[in-house]
Amino acid sequence: MIRAIHASGHNVLTEILRHGIASEAIAYEIEASVIDAYRAIGRDLTNLVLGHRVRERGWASTDVVSSLYDAPPCPDITESVVLLRIPRRWTPDMSPEALYETTRGWWAVNRRGPGVKANYAFAISRQVIREVYRIEKWRERVAGDRDAAQDGPEKKRLGFIGTPAPEMVHYKNTSAARFFLPGNRGLLYLNCGGLATSKEVLRGQAAAEWAIREPRSHRMPTD
Numbered sequence: 001m002i003r004a005i006h007a008s009g010h011n012v013l014t015e016i017l018r019h020g021i022a023s024e025a026i027a028y029e030i031e032a033s034v035i036d037a038y039r040a041i042g043r044d045l046t047n048l049v050l051g052h053r054v055r056e057r058g059w060a061s062t063d064v065v066s067s068l069y070d071a072p073p074c075p076d077i078t079e080s081v082v083l084l085r086i087p088r089r090w091t092p093d094m095s096p097e098a099l100y101e102t103t104r105g106w107w108a109v110n111r112r113g114p115g116v117k118a119n120y121a122f123a124i125s126r127q128v129i130r131e132v133y134r135i136e137k138w139r140e141r142v143a144g145d146r147d148a149a150q151d152g153p154e155k156k157r158l159g160f161i162g163t164p165a166p167e168m169v170h171y172k173n174t175s176a177a178r179f180f181l182p183g184n185r186g187l188l189y190l191n192c193g194g195l196a197t198s199k200e201v202l203r204g205q206a207a208a209e210w211a212i213r214e215p216r217s218h219r220m221p222t223d
Helices: 002-007 024-040 062-068 095-105 168-173 205-213
Strands: 083-086 120-125 126-140 158-164 187-190
Touching: 095 120, 095 126, 095 158, 126 168, 126 205
Parallel strands: 083 120
Antiparallel strands: 083 187, 120 126, 126 158
16 A cells, blocks of 8 residues: 555655664564454454454453453253353464354264253353254254364264353353363253253254355364
8 A cells, every 4th residue: 555655656754653662572562462452443454464462362342352361160050951161272363153153063972871861051261151952853964064084984073053142141262171071072051951952963964965055164274
């Protein structure tokens, strides 16, 4: 843009927001904060990069930032849920589509086990609950899904089909650390016995047909 302005015979006005900064690291932090502030008020910028370490330390809600340092313990969980330690590291700027994709699959869930009875799935990163989904059904991993080639012909991992659960928002940004003991696997079931009702599991052709209708962002890994 600057080159285009110069080429048109005009000059670019420059101003200094801060000077005499003690270090380059501090300058980067100031720059990133100013970029986030402009974004917050809807000002378009031409920066190709939003700012230094913006993914980990940038603009986010108070609850999210507090949870990064000292997440409060989650309330008692009385619903039928599966806790899923997501394989991809969560950051405050992670898109809802990317978080859903990495949470929904793919898990070694027994088709007749307690996992397919869960009403809700918790996305957990570094012991903190980042999203809660209402599980509608499960399906087998098929060609086109992330790491589908790792499945054998008789043993396919499952992924749930669901939507965010606003009625469970009180669990978000709270710590589930007390539920995970040393040696726990990536998933944990709570309250999935008794009166919990098993969800439908799509297999074979039914799973493949459903996958075709899903957005591509829900099937393939994202950057």
